[in-house]
Amino acid sequence: MVDFKLYTITGEQFHEGRDLKHVMEEAIHGGSDIIQLREKKGSKREVLKKARMLRELTKKYNVPLIVNDHIDIALAVDADGIHLGQDDLPLEEARKIIGPNKIIGISTHSIEEAREAEKGGADYIGVGPIFPTNSKDDVVDPVTTSYIKEVMNEITIPFVAIGGIKLHNVDEVLEAGATRICAISEIVGSEDIKGTCEEFLVKINRSKESANA
Template identity: 65%
Template structure:
């Protein structure tokens, strides 16, 4: 889990005319290191079918595939891991369900949540939203880059910055201490997803130099 830089989450509402598998394959070809399926509106069978296809896709490129929230679906398709929020099952219970070898990521919005996630055995932590974002409803207020600095100083497991991150503010995120970033609209909403991913990753590489 330490060897990734660019984490891309699905956002099918931002490309309604295109298949999610096709879009995510272009993102992988452009340099995405890890993919997450996030679908909070479809029925369980539909989520399962998408997850099965995305798991096969990620396996073909040898990158991790994560399922958001749907632990049963993640287990059914043998996903590499799950990502849960603060309102989902406690991490300790998730670990009992998925076993010791699956990746578990936890969203955090303040340092106490991040510290708790690390203590309970999270493999990585989502840190955000850094900036205002339209990719998620009922999102909390932006935590700003100061939260990145807090987590960087207090947490030893990998963390990924998320929320409103674009090419134009990426340097600010990296300067605050983030080595890994998560993106949705900046990539999946692009007309040319592969090129958008290439461009974003190049900016990320340059920002870290």
């Protein structure tokens, strides 16, 4: 079973002028324990080049690499898995291509989608967007923290809360029951990427300790 606490997704529009490798390495230094390459606009060659670089980086630190959408590129660089949206290739077909040992994550925006992903064999689901976000062009309306509570009550596979999550509102997400957090702009756009990741982890760990007390 895949497990992690802090999931960081690439978002180069939030750190123009700063090198992608440097940004993601700083996130790993700060404790990000899973990395996703999400590249919607580049050519296949450009995405492949970035994927190869990130595969080398994540192997160095023994951190899983997930590739968004591009199953062919995930296979080409031997990524640890793929992440699919609701309009991407169906999970069952993706599993046939990528094999039984790779991670498949699915974005979900409702409990019905979460149930379908779990039934279909997803390794984890994304739950969101919790808050309004500008990290994606085709974003759906916020699902709020109430969706976290629904997933907590019914879904058994790991889930990660995503969408508009910042240091100032993450406590609300954790209080709703999330134990895994994904952030994009708050991390990669930060002046202190490593420090921002460390702050997220302090909050995640404090919430877990409170829940176990």
